[in-house]
Amino acid sequence: MIDRPDYVAEKAVMAALLEASARKPGNVSPYHSSGKTSFEHFVASSAAIGPVMRRIAIGEYLLGQGIFHAVNRSMSVQRGGNVHLGVILLFGPIARAAGSAEYIDLPSLRKEIGEVLRSATYEDAVYTYNAMKHADASGIPEGATDESALKEIIDGHVPLLEWMKKGADKSAVAHEYASDYNLSFEVALPAMKSVLDSGTDILTAIIHSYIVLLSKYPDTHIAAIYGQKEAEELSSFVQKTLEGGGNPEKLGKISKFIEEKGYNPGASADIVASALFIGLLSGDITL
Numbered sequence: 422m423i424d425r426p427d428y429v430a431e432k433a434v435m436a437a438l439l440e441a442s443a444r445k446p447g448n449v450s451p452y453h454s455s456g457k458t459s460f461e462h463f464v465a466s467s468a469a470i471g472p473v474m475r476r477i478a479i480g481e482y483l484l485g486q487g488i489f490h491a492v493n494r495s496m497s498v499q500r501g502g503n504v505h506l507g508v509i510l511l512f513g514p515i516a517r518a519a520g521s522a523e524y525i526d527l528p529s530l531r532k533e534i535g536e537v538l539r540s541a542t543y544e545d546a547v548y549t550y551n552a553m554k555h556a557d558a559s560g561i562p563e564g565a566t567d568e569s570a571l572k573e574i575i576d577g578h579v580p581l582l583e584w585m586k587k588g589a590d591k592s593a594v595a596h597e598y599a600s601d602y603n604l605s606f607e608v609a610l611p612a613m614k615s616v617l618d619s620g621t622d623i624l625t626a627i628i629h630s631y632i633v634l635l636s637k638y639p640d641t642h643i644a645a646i647y648g649q650k651e652a653e654e655l656s657s658f659v660q661k662t663l664e665g666g667g668n669p670e671k672l673g674k675i676s677k678f679i680e681e682k683g684y685n686p687g688a689s690a691d692i693v694a695s696a697l698f699i700g701l702l703s704g705d706i707t708l
Contacts, residue, residue, distance in 0.1 A: 480520065526703055541582055586599045
């Protein structure tokens, strides 16, 4: 039988690879590249973060320390730039929770994620700040990686959760931290399961979950780059397009709209990856 830390690492790699493999409108996939970033960069990064998630699961790293090392590994194995910052930020607490929880059913896992985040210290916040700085990612809320933010953490010994809560209205990752992963557990995962239970394949289920998120919640990555109004307009467009139910023609219309705007709804993709990791760990999603 596979031991728990290896199981966590395995599911983390699976979740990252599967999420990147789905043909989600606007995201990099085997069918779509963006600038210097292509699918192979996501493959390399997905493989690299697995061993770090194992170390987080067994408590070898502090949570923030593990997040920093995962970002460092992700960036060092490929030349496509930041590809997994949001995923790593979300996967870290899940991996730690899965490593320490007695059971990894959905209620136990969610409870343990909350405990992990509430026990995180200001040192975790410092490591996480440095991870975000190192990734040099677009779409991070304004001011989050300024030197003044680091000074505030250190001078005030601001714990990770308290620091992240300040950006909960501007960052999907921060929102998840502040809400015990509300979107992952209550929106993205149920959306995925609803179509898997009807017999569809996992990649189609991932796309469905992503579209459901886009239709209900303005993507914070789009908001950070283009503005809140644009993110809301995208969400409204997806919602109106899906009226009466979804089909391939409607998905094509959404894809065309996103492509013409040049959008990459990365925050929604991160939440889908988080939900997928949770579902794979708990056994609620199987292949």
